[in-house]
Amino acid sequence: MPSKKKILILGGGFGGMHVLKELQKKIDVKNASITIVSEDNYFLYTPMLPEVASGMLNPRDITTAIRYFCVSAKFYQATVFSVDLEQKLVTITRKFDGKDHALEYDYLVLAVGSINNFFGNKAIEENSFTIKTVEDAIELRNQILLMMEIAAQTGSMGLQQKFLTFTVVGAGFAGVETIGEINHFVRKSVKQAYPSIVDTNINMILISSRNEILPELNKKLGESARAYLEKVGVRIITNVKAINAGESYVELSDGEIIPCTTLIWTGGVTTNSMIKSMNCEHSKDGKILVDKYLKLKEHSEVFALGDCAAIPDVDTGKFYPPTAQHALRESKIVAENIKKTLDGDSSLKEFSYHSKGMMATIGDKAGVASLMGHSISGVLAWVIWRTYYLLHLPTLETKIRIGISWAINLFFGTDLTRIGETKMKNLHKVEIDDTPSLKDQLLSDL
Known part of the structure; x- marks a missing residue:
């Protein structure tokens, strides 16, 4: 029996979450396993953030637990530390105690978004x-x-x-x-x-x-x-x-x-440092450069979309804008092309979209x-x-x-309740008698 192919999704925003949903609809769990990694345990509907800041909406209104979408997928709440494209390994760090964990993949989806850019100020x-x-x-x-x-x-x-x-x-x-x-x-x-x-x-x-x-x-x-x-x-x-x-x-x-x-x-x-450090081709602003199939040219098993990807628009000669509506369309192409690749179908679908x-x-x-x-x-x-x-x-x-x-x-009038400071506990030191190597952790949980 051939072993299951491992599909790993990095990022729980619009791009990563919709790739997850599309893949779970298209792929038989007997043929492939899906894992998603995100720093937060929820999907955030970002267009409505200003309404949370003004008190129009509650934070819970625009957040949904990622596990809610994991019908057959596995979820890790962790920070992506590094991606080794040659060994097909991703190292993640658990936020609670700083423990590292290695995940291997056959297909990788990069959808980690972007970070604020203060231009060094x-x-x-x-x-x-x-x-x-x-x-x-x-x-x-x-x-x-x-x-x-x-x-x-x-x-x-x-x-x-x-x-x-x-x-x-x-x-x-x-x-x-x-x-x-x-x-x-x-x-x-x-x-x-x-x-x-x-x-x-x-x-x-x-x-x-x-x-x-x-x-x-x-x-x-x-x-x-x-x-x-x-x-x-x-x-x-x-x-x-x-x-x-x-x-x-x-x-x-x-x-x-x-x-x-x-x-x-x-x-x-701007693009986060993990993406910029990857050993692959980047655009001038540090994004990962992909082809018309949303794949890395040097690594056909790796796909990228959303804010962290530079996706060329052949009609304009520029790159597609990093908007939510583009990420949604990109996610469908990524999921479909992974499905085609798993099925041995080489007729991959090209990404082309004009904003409505x-x-x-x-x-x-x-x-x-x-x-x-x-x-x-x-x-x-x-x-x-x-x-x-x-x-x-x-x-x-x-x-x-x-x-x-x-x-x-x-x-009714506006809510003027001010929520006080919150406290979060972290573990700075954990005693572990026998710490396995990253390679040994590939088949075990955190």
Whole structure:
């Protein structure tokens, strides 16, 4: 009897999770085993992170346990330490006690996403919040609530203004949606429950290094979004960069220093060091270069997709953008090509996809959308955004939860509960009498 082929998926985001789902539908467990590795034990629906930061949604609403999707697959919650393409070995590190474990594979799927890029600016990295993980959203929400509580207790208008100045750096989708959500949340909360706060002391600032916002959309929609944000009290500063920051200020490249205690960084992402260290061909920004079948040229058993992959678009001569909708389509191609390879079918499927549109929410019942060549803004775009994402949530439970949360927020005030600090225990030293080698661990659990 031929041995089972081992399929290993690294990453539990949009790309990795949908490869897992597709493979479990296509592959007989008698012929292959599937293992997925992720640092978190849940799949995160990232487009709705700004709504968690504003309290519109609860963290549980946009997270689903990875084990929920593991019908026949095995799951490890761990950090990927290294990938040895020659030996077909992946070393992972368990977060709880730092124990290493080796996994071997016949087919490898790389979908580990990206990390925040601060462009080497340590001051900004140390003094800013980010909005990439669910923990980020919780921390940002707690910070916003804390600033409102402190501002309500000071009689100094100067201090109140500093505490209520929120600066977002980066005017792409993440930055615009974040400033839109925060602006609505803070202004609504102040009217609802903070009578000692002067409304004119609320300052919402969006920093763009370009002469526009939402460069992913067309110029008309970008201008529409800018007009709306300025109308609801957001100051937009263009053609500048944030170059320095402290606990209570951010400095811009034009010399302006903005007094603020909350700086939010959405200025870019980069490839993580593990991907950059792999012994294979990379693009200029460190992503893994793949062919039209989403395989590595030097290692046909290795596939890559999502943020960590440089996927050439033959029509434009550029690389496909790292968006969730592209990752979903890429995952289907990866799963289908692994299935074909297992079956001995050499007619692999090429990846080709043209975006059907892009959308963003920009505030209370307001959005912008470019769909099938049509530009839509206002309430209709907001409704389309909500409908699309509600329909594409991974489970019926999350659809119901988010639908209920949205309905509650239409009729009731905002939740102003601030969750306190949490404690997590780690094991820094574990006594093991007989530690097997990495090779010996291949057939054993952690």
